[in-house]
Amino acid sequence: MRVLSIAVLFSLFASSCSKDDHNFKVNVTVSGKNPGTLFLAKRSLDGTIPVDSAKPDKSGTYVLQGYTPQPEFYIIYQVPRHYINLIIKPGDNFKVLTEEHDFEYNYLVEGSRDSRLIQKLVTMQAKTLKEITEISTEYENSAGKPGFAEIKERIDTTYKQIVEEHKNFSKRLIEENPGSLAGLMALYQQLGRDIPVFDFRTDFRYYEMVDTSLSSLYPGSDAVKDLDKKVNELRNLLRIEKGSVAPEIELPDPDGKIHSLKSLRGKYVLLVFWASWSSKSCSEIARLLPEIKKYDGNDLKMYLVSLDRSRESWQKKVGELGVKGIHVSDLKYWDSPVVEQYRINQLPVMYLLDKEGRIVSRDFSFREIGEIIEGVGE
Numbered sequence: 496m497r498v499l500s501i502a503v504l505f506s507l508f509a510s511s512c513s514k515d516d517h518n519f520k521v522n523v524t525v526s527g528k529n530p531g532t533l534f535l536a537k538r539s540l541d542g543t544i545p546v547d548s549a550k551p552d553k554s555g556t557y558v559l560q561g562y563t564p565q566p567e568f569y570i571i572y573q574v575p576r577h578y579i580n581l582i583i584k585p586g587d588n589f590k591v592l593t594e595e596h597d598f599e600y601n602y603l604v605e606g607s608r609d610s611r612l613i614q615k616l617v618t619m620q621a622k623t624l625k626e627i628t629e630i631s632t633e634y635e636n637s638a639g640k641p642g643f644a645e646i647k648e649r650i651d652t653t654y655k656q657i658v659e660e661h662k663n664f665s666k667r668l669i670e671e672n673p674g675s676l677a678g679l680m681a682l683y684q685q686l687g688r689d690i691p692v693f694d695f696r697t698d699f700r701y702y703e704m705v706d707t708s709l710s711s712l713y714p715g716s717d718a719v720k721d722l723d724k725k726v727n728e729l730r731n732l733l734r735i736e737k738g739s740v741a742p743e744i745e746l747p748d749p750d751g752k753i754h755s756l757k758s759l760r761g762k763y764v765l766l767v768f769w770a771s772w773s774s775k776s777c778s779e780i781a782r783l784l785p786e787i788k789k790y791d792g793n794d795l796k797m798y799l800v801s802l803d804r805s806r807e808s809w810q811k812k813v814g815e816l817g818v819k820g821i822h823v824s825d826l827k828y829w830d831s832p833v834v835e836q837y838r839i840n841q842l843p844v845m846y847l848l849d850k851e852g853r854i855v856s857r858d859f860s861f862r863e864i865g866e867i868i869e870g871v872g873e
Contacts, residue, residue, distance in 0.1 A: 517560040519587040523571060524556055527595025531573050535559040538568040538580075540717050565713050566609065566676055573598065580617070582609035582676045612677035616668060616684070623661040623686060630654055662692055669701055673708040679718060681705075695729045696736065702726050735837055740852050741766065742836050744800060746823035749810050754821045756798055757852065763795045763868070765820075766846040768839055770802040771812035776843035780816055786864045794850075795868065796820060802842065804828040 523533055530551045536543040546561040546569070559571065563585055571591065572578035577598050579591065589606030593599075600621050604610045630650050637646045665681045672678060682705055684692050695702060706726040709719045734742050744756040756766070765787065769776035780799075787797065797820025803809040804826055813822050825831050837844065847855045847867055856867050 517562050518585045519563060519583050520558060520560045521571065521581065521583065521587070521589060521591060522556050522558055523591045523593070525551075525573070525593055525595055525598070529595060530555070533557040533559065533571060533573055535561065535569060535571050537561075537563075538570060540721055543570065565716060567716065568676065568680075568718065580610075580613050580680065582607070582613060584609065609675050609677055612668060612672055612675055613680060616665070616677065616681060619661060619664050620684060620686070623657060626657045627654065627686065630657075658686065658692075661686065665692055666701065669705060673704070674712055676709065676713075676716075676718070678705040678709065679722060682722075696733065699729060699733060702729060731835075732838065735846075735854065735857070737854050737856065739854055741846060741848050741854055744798075744823070744833060744836075746800065746825050746833075748821065748823055749806065749813075754798075754823050756848075759796050759798060759821075759848075760852050761850050763850060764846075764848040764852075765795065765797045765864075766848060767797065767799045768802065768833065768837065768844040769799060769842055771805075771808045772803065773842040777812060777816065779843050780818060783864060784816070784818065790868050798823070800824065800831075800833055802828055802831055802834070802839075 521535065525533065533549055533551075534545070535547040535549075536545050547559045549557045549559055551557050561583075563583055566582055566584040569581045569583045570578040571581065573595070579593065579599050579602055581591070581604075584607075587607055589604065589610065591602060591604055591610075593602035600617065602614065604614050630653050634647065634650050637643050637650075640646075665684070668681050669678045682693055682702060686692060693701060702722075703726060706719075706722050709716070710723050713719045733739060741756060745753055747753050756764070767776075767780065769780060771777065787795070797818065799818060799820055799822050801809050801822065801824035803824050806826060809822075809824055809826070833839065837846075844857070845859060846857045847859075847864075849855050856863075859867060
């Protein structure tokens with residue numbers, strides 16, 4: 496958040512804007528002894544952008560207004576880092592009731608369905624975090640005492656139940672409100688430092704669900720475009736996760752004959768990405784060969800993809816190493832499509848595929864290959 500750094504600019508910004516140039520209004524009532532100034536800012540991918548500020552009128556109500564061409568995330572606050580999240584749409588005119596001493600938690604939204612969803616999410620998150628704190632305190636107070644093993648087991652079970660309940664609540668919010676930006680906040684929420692509620696590997700369909708609905712409704716939203724980019728990246732990443740069918744490769748051998756990875760279905764495949772100019776990949780392959788020879792036969796084939804740019808260097812190194820298998824390359828170096836396809840950022844990279852072409856293991860060393868192959872054959 497950049498709330499603190501921009502707060503001093505708010506009054507100048509607000510005074511320079513015409514109060515007539517707006518298409519939404521938020522009426523805020525803050526109970527407490529210190530009325531102060533209330534600020535409104537738009538949230539962006541880079542931080543926050545000041546929109547308006549106000550003192551309470553004679554009735555004690557703050558009137559904040561601005562212009563937005565589409566639904567966007569906003570925050571209101573009196574003190575930096577203590578803010579209420581809102582979703583504001585063109586034409587909105589709603590109320591927020593809150594308290595000075597518990598500003599961002601004890602509040603109520605009237606007249607905005609989307610912001611009301613955010614309120615429900617915040618309320619549920621506060622409840623969940625309170626429950627986690629309580630069992631964490633019990634854990635710390637019980638450590639080292641008699642019967643701690645049983646207490647720990649109960650606390651672990653309770654923790655899983657608490658997190659699962661929160662996750663199920665978040666899933667229902669997404670499923671029941673497909674067109675709301677609140678789904679974005681549900682996806683990105685955390686229950687502590689680096690403890691996300693959703694995991695893209697197991698919950699990817701919810702990322703797709705939110706992305707599909709919001710991309711069609713708000714294609715111009717930076718937050719929605721950012722989600723769409725992330726979903727595409729995650730989708731590509733999931734294609735090379737353990738258990739996934741390895742993305743297809745069709746490349747020429749040194750004689751120009753095309754070999755597809757799919758043609759090796761029915762056999763175990765050791766898929767290796769390497770290059771003649773990479774001393775590390777060459778030495779790793781050389782150390783790998785004795786292990787491979789133990790299992791080389793009808794049920795194990797090597798498919799080696801080189802990221803070379805020189806045909807001569809590639810063929811020379813293949814001969815020096817004496818590697819049997821299918822050797823392919825498009826001689827496009829790091830511009831080869833397989834680099835993006837398999838998310839390659841270093842060499843060598845190795846995958847073991849089962850007979851259906853599914854990824855059994857990846858990023859292992861020559862020392863592990865025997866154990867992995869034997870494990871697959873069990």
